Amino acid sequence: MTASPAPMQGILRQDGRKGIRNTLVVAYLVECAHHVAREIAWPYRDRDVHLIGFPGCYPNGYAQRMMQALCTHPNVGAVLLLSLGCESFDKYGLAHAVRESGRPVETIVIQATGGTRTSIAQGRAWIDAQLLALEAAPRVPMGVDELVVGTVCGGSDGTSGITGNPAAGRAFDLLVRDGAACIFEETGELIGCEHIMAARAITPELGAVLEESVAKAARYYATLGYGSFAAGNADGGLSTIEEKSMGAYAKSGASPISGLLKPADRPPRGGLYLLDVVPDGEVRFGFPNINDTAEIAELIACGSHVVLFVTGRGSVVGSAISPVVKICANPETYRRMSDDMDVDAGRILEGSAGLDEVGREIRDLVVSLGRGARTRSEELGHQEFALVYKSFEPIGPACLPAA
Amino acid sequence: MPQDTLDPRLLVLDPRDNVAVVRRRIEAGTAVAVPGATVTPTADIGLGHKLAVRAIGVGETILKYGAPIGRATSAIGVGEHVHVHNMESAYTRTHTLDEARARHGDHA
Incomplete structure (x- = not known):
């Protein structure tokens, strides 16, 4: 039996993971x-130099963990940290983690x-x-079994749950x-779907954990007084959070659920895997995710090489570190914004393509x-x-039972 | 026109559903066939919006994908637009910009 040729070419990292990009990250720590940091990175924006950062001056374990995961992400090849000097962020710990991962790191x-x-010049x-070393990095064969892919929906409307989300589910x-x-x-955005979702867990204990994660989200949003629902969702025909949830749930496809992760x-x-994005404990610090971009950053911090983004109303966002594939659910939106879209899933609504075809x-x-x-958002x-x-x-x- | 005809601009996602989804924009003033009735909406109904395919009583559960997506806040006749004006969430209130638009005279 001959092995089939590797479908991809990746960059091997010290921890054994492989990247599909070799990005230099410039990270501000307050x-x-x-x-x-932005002035440093701007002239190199077409050469895979990306800006990330954390705005707060007070320490936060979540933010520290996120920054560490992002700076040692397989798509990242080198890291430049920008500190003012008096902020509370643990720049020493972050620089140490990046150095230990085998990547060049510098703190200014x-x-x-x-x-x-002088800081910009340095x-x-x-x-x-x-840059030259990053751009010349050797590539090694990489299989689909080495990929991590996330999915998110944003700017959803009444078409998202019929075309784009189930097509993303077929791809999954x-x-x-x-x-x-x-x-x-x-x-x-799984409120109302928790029981059918729990039935797909590989163990009953994991099923209970999945249900509890949605119950936690329902409590959290009830306290805040708003669901995870934007005004534009209603303009696009979605009437309630349950309706939006049923559509969003379709992104998960039909595979058994192997575990629950946190950012x-x-x-x-x-x-x-289900990523639980709603904080634990009492309601603190505001909304669980202030926008789609914060959700994408969490998917990438979990190791996602690529993020599938389903939109009905028409989002234009991409992301630092990992490419974002824009799947347009609404055929009218696609015609208006096709330059920003990678996939026209609205064809399903118009009958010119099936779910399986768009999934493939x-x-x-x-x-x-x-x-x-490269994706459209990367090119733009x-x-x-x-x-x-x-x-x-x-x-x-119970979150990660061995299969 | 047969009594059980469904307009090709509409799509019923599950046989249990009491709403259909608009798959091609419905222009105001055009006749729309739903089971047992023909209605003529007075305003455009956009892609992804819902029309009732059965009469729905106050408080009754709205079903789409065969699943509950909220409940009716008023009686809804066959062929009527089903949206935030006549249904609500069983979880959290839906936030829209309808009031802001009405105040400032803008359109969606």
Whole structure:
């Protein structure tokens, strides 16, 4: 028996994971260092230099963990940290973790360097010294079973749950079958689906954990007084959070659910996972996710090489670190915004394509990203990023049963 | 026209459902066939919106995908637009910009 040729080419990291991009991340560790970091990164925006950061001055375990997971993500090849100098973020711990991961890392402390101008010059000089090596990094064969793929929906409307979300679900089924780890999320948009979802868990204990994660989301949003539902969702025909949830749930496909993750937890093996994005404990720090971009950052912190983004109303966002595949559910939106969209799932509504066909198209597109193809949002320069305060307890033993 | 005809612009996702989804935009003033009735909406109904395919009583559960998605806040006749004006969530209130639009005279 001959092995089939590897479908992708990746960059091997010290921890054994492989990346499909070799991004240099510039990370500010407090809002006060944001401008300097942005000025450093801006001239290199077409050369896979991406800006991320955390705006807060107070320490937060979640944010520290997120930043560490993002800076050691397989798509990241080098990290430049920008500190003002007096913020509480543990820059020493972060730099240590990046160095231990085998990646080049440099920390610029603006107060020590002498201010804005000298920090920008130092940062750009460091990037200049790294870029050629990053761009020439050797590639090794990479299989679908080494991929982690996340999915999110944003700007949903009444078409999302009929076309784009179930098509993304079919793509997930194909990827899981081939050994990939696939992650769906937003427990606040699974309200009303918790029982049918729990029935798909690989153990009854995991099923109970999945149900509890949705109950937690329902309590959290009830306290806040708003569901995970934007005004535009209603303009697009969605009337209630339950209706939006039923559509969002379709992104998960039909595979058994192998585990529950929290932000920055990595799936231990292939299979389908739910990412619990709603904080634990009493309601603190505001909304669980302030926008789609914050959700995408959490999927990437879990190791996602690629994120599938289903939209009906028409979102244009991409992301720092991992490519975002834009799947347009609404044929009218697609005609208006086709330049921003990778997949026209509205064909399903108009009868010119089936769910399976669009599902295969999405799967093939994901694999092509591991052979050098770029998404629309990457070509358009989208590198959105958001990270704010949250708090989580570690996952319990029932969350990741061995299959 | 047979009594059980469904307009091709509509799609029923599950046989248990009491609403159909608009798959092609319905223009105001065009006749729409739903089982047992023909209605003529006075405003456009966009893609992804819902029309009742059965009479729905106050408080009755709205079913789509064969699953409950909320309850009726007023009686809904066959062929009527089903949305935030006549149904509500069993969980959290739906936030819209309808009031802001009405106040400032804008359109969706």
